[in-house]
Amino acid sequence: MNGPGEAGVEAIWGDGSGWGDAWPAPAKLNLMLRVVGRRDDGYHELQTVFQLIDRCDRLWFDVRDDGRILRVGDLAGVPEQHDLTVRAARALQQASHCPLGVDIRCHKYLPMGGGLGGGSSDAATTLVALNQLWGTGLSEDELAEIALPLGADVPVFVRGRAAWAEGVGERLDPVELPEPWYLVLVPACAVSTKDVFSHPDLTRDSNLITLADFVGGDAVNDCLPVVRREYSEVGAALELLAAWGGRLTGTGACVFAVLGSQDDALGSLAQLPSDMAGFVAQGRNRSPLLDRMDAESLVKTGRC
Ligand SMILES: C[C@@](CO)(OP(=O)(O)O)[C@H](O)COP(=O)(O)OP(=O)(O)OC[C@H]1O[C@@H](n2ccc(N)nc2=O)[C@H](O)[C@@H]1O
Numbered sequence: 001m002n003g004p005g006e007a008g009v010e011a012i013w014g015d016g017s018g019w020g021d022a023w024p025a026p027a028k029l030n031l032m033l034r035v036v037g038r039r040d041d042g043y044h045e046l047q048t049v050f051q052l053i054d055r056c057d058r059l060w061f062d063v064r065d066d067g068r069i070l071r072v073g074d075l076a077g078v079p080e081q082h083d084l085t086v087r088a089a090r091a092l093q094q095a096s097h098c099p100l101g102v103d104i105r106c107h108k109y110l111p112m113g114g115g116l117g118g119g120s121s122d123a124a125t126t127l128v129a130l131n132q133l134w135g136t137g138l139s140e141d142e143l144a145e146i147a148l149p150l151g152a153d154v155p156v157f158v159r160g161r162a163a164w165a166e167g168v169g170e171r172l173d174p175v176e177l178p179e180p181w182y183l184v185l186v187p188a189c190a191v192s193t194k195d196v197f198s199h200p201d202l203t204r205d206s207n208l209i210t211l212a213d214f215v216g217g218d219a220v221n222d223c224l225p226v227v228r229r230e231y232s233e234v235g236a237a238l239e240l241l242a243a244w245g246g247r248l249t250g251t252g253a254c255v256f257a258v259l260g261s262q263d264d265a266l267g268s269l270a271q272l273p274s275d276m277a278g279f280v281a282q283g284r285n286r287s288p289l290l291d292r293m294d295a296e297s298l299v300k301t302g303r304c
């Protein structure tokens with residue numbers, strides 16, 4: 001992650017070129033989030049708007065002939081069998097009866113527990129990449145179905161488009177939004193999605209709104225009051241963004257604001273207090289993962 005004062009953007013992340021052999025796993029921002037109900041299984045019904053950004057984890061996959069699925073390297077606090085990339089590969093292997101395996105390497109650039117969906121995006125990139133590399137040939141709908149049990153946020157990354165979302169995040173309608181420059185702050189705390197959704201004070205009965213309401217400025221995040229109260233670091237970060245109307249993404253901890261230009265955003269990043277981390281990224285209606293697929297037109301192996 002970039003600290004304040006460093007260049008906040010790597011231009012190669014946004015345009016689908018310059019990835020080398022790495023597969024991108026972009027972050028998302030929830031531009032608004034309403035909790036509109038609770039299902040019998042405890043999951044909450046949401047209305048949210050997802051936009052992708054051009055800040056990404058990077059993944060590499062080496063196909064194995066012996067069917068084993070292995071993680072290369074460590075991820076702090078996440079045992080290999082719980083890693084969403086490993087779980088995604090296993091889910092695809094089971095669904096497709098593919099005899100192949102894979103070594104998975106992931107370089108994290110996205111904070112964990114930040115509300116940026118990094119783990120979910122890693123899982124989605126694994127599904128999309130292995131569907132190609134294993135030659136399993138599943139459709140986007142089939143991949144999205146495998147994605148949902150891995151996490152409510154995984155399907156949007158499989159589909160790779162900014163979206164208006166309902167249900168637990170699986171009912172997705174693509175939307176075309178402005179693609180502004182965002183300043184994203186990363187408070188020094190990780191927020192547990194589960195803890196926020198089980199908090200007794202969480203608003204769970206927001207009224208339904210329409211896309212037109214959102215476009216007209218209704219951009220509330222119902223998780224904010226609880227998160228702000230439980231994590232003082234989040235409140236402090238939001239104060240730094242007050243001039244631009246800072247917002248919380250998902251259940252946090254990251255907060256973000258729309259800046260007028262890349263230069264404005266980088267200038268504001270450079271002026272942050274030295275103990276506040278952050279980065280600059282551009283909104284994307286189309287995932288860098290889809291751009292990478294198009295750019296490289298990888299040849300299907302047809303080995304399954
Ligand atoms: C809130 C959102 C908004 O985009 O993002 P994050 O802040 O986590 O990034 C997502 O819905 C999160 O999706 P994801 O991170 O995949 O969550 P999951 O692993 O499926 O769920 C973690 C836990 O949160 C609770 N949960 C999650 C989603 C939801 N709609 N209702 C819930 O009650 C459940 O207790 C679940 O056990």
Ligand SMILES: Nc1ncnc2c1ncn2[C@@H]1O[C@H](COP(=O)(O)OP(=O)(O)O)[C@@H](O)[C@H]1O
Binds near residue numbers: 078082085112120253
């Ligand atoms: N490959 C992975 N990358 C990140 N987190 C992972 C991964 N696999 C499992 N996890 C778990 O998922 C949790 C949520 O991670 P992440 O998706 O990055 O945050 P958020 O849901 O807040 O956006 C992490 O705290 C971690 O325990």
